[in-house]
Amino acid sequence: MTNMQKALFIKEIGKPLTLDTRPISSPKEGEVLIKVNATQVLPHDTASRDRGLFVQGHLPAIPGHNIAGIVQELGQNVTEYSIGQHIYGQGEAVAVIPDSSGLQEYATLPINMSAPVPEGFTDDQMATLPINATTTFCALFLQNWLGFPAPFSTEAKTFDYGKEKLVIVGGGTNCGKLAVQLAKIAGIGTIVSIASLSGEQNLRAMGATHVVDRHSDD
Template identity: 55%
Template sequence: MQKAIFVTEVGKPVSLGTRPIPAPGPEEVLIKVSSTMLFPHDTYGRDMGLFIGKKLPFISGGDIAGVVLKVDDNVNKYTVGQHIYGQGRMLDPTPDSAGLQEYAILRPDFSALVPLGFTVDQLVTLPINATTSFSALFHQNWFGFTPPFPSVEQNSRSNYAEETIVIIGAGSNVRKLAI
C-alpha cells in the first residue's frame, strides 16, 4: 500500500489515505514520485467538481517526475533507476497516473529522461506548459501559425520572418516557451 492525497468530496478539504501501488501494464513504467505539478483545474475540481465530479475519490497532479522502479517488458526506453518526468493521463485521468501519491504510472510516449543540469521540480512544469504554448501558437482555433516542421498535409514551412506576434508577460513559463 502507498499513501495518497484524495479529493473525496467536492468542496471539502483533501484527505490523506492509502491505496494499492499500481503495477505497470503494457507500455507503462512505474515510478517513485519525487515531484508533481498541480494545475488550476485541480483546485477547480476539488472546489467545484470540474472534470472529477463523477470520478471520486480522485488524486490530483497531472505532470509527474520520479525514479523508475519497474518497466513493462515491451518498454525499451527506460531502465530501473533512471529519473524521468512526464504527463499522466490528462484526457483520461486515472488514480494510477496521478502525482499526489508515492508511486505512479507513466507512459514512455508521454515522458522523457531528466537531463543533466535540471531538477525534477523544474521539469515537472514542462509538459503542460510546453503543450499549452505549442497549442496557443499552432492550433487552428488560436493563433494558427504553421508548425515549424512539415506535416503529412503540408510539406512547406512558414516564413517566420514575415510573421508578427507580441507576447505580453514573458516571465511566465508558458510565455517563455512561446518565445
C-alpha cells in the first residue's frame, strides 16, 4: 500500500471540492485504519463547504464522517477487530486533522464509534446508519425532544409505552424507518407511519401499526 491517497478537500469556503492527495494516516491507540468503501454525505457536509460549518479556521478539510470499509491496520492495543474485517462507524466531524473523514481512500475510525457490518447488509446501507440512528434516537428519547424514556433507562421501568401514540411523518425515509423500529423496540403501542403505500408491507414488518398514504388528501 502506498503512503499517499486521493481525497476531496474543502480548500476554500463557498467553492467546489478539490481533488488532491494527502498521506495515509496511521491509526492511533484505540483506532483502526480502513479502506473506505462508502461514505454518506449529509447536509452538514454541504454547510461545511458552503458556510464553513465545523471547518472554519482549519482548512483544508475533508467532508463525510459516516463510513464503511475494510480494516487495513490496527492501532495499539486494538483487539476488537482483525485485518480484513468489514466495519462501519462515525468519524469526527469537528477534527482539525481530517484523518477520520470519508471522502478519501483510507480513513481512521475509533473503535468506540464503530461496529462490524452485519451479514447481508451493504456498505451503502451501513454508511447511512451512524448519524441517522443517533438523530432518530435523540428525537424520540431526549427529554427536550419527544421525551419518551429510553428503553434502558430507570424511568422506563415504570413508563407505560403501550398507551403512547406516535406519528412519524416521512416514515419511508431512512430516519423514519429507524424511528418505527426504535418505537417498536421501546414498546410504543400505536405507531403511525406517513409514507408511500408501496412501502407499507415493509413498514408494518418493522413495527408500524398503521401506514397512512402520504399522497392522500384526507
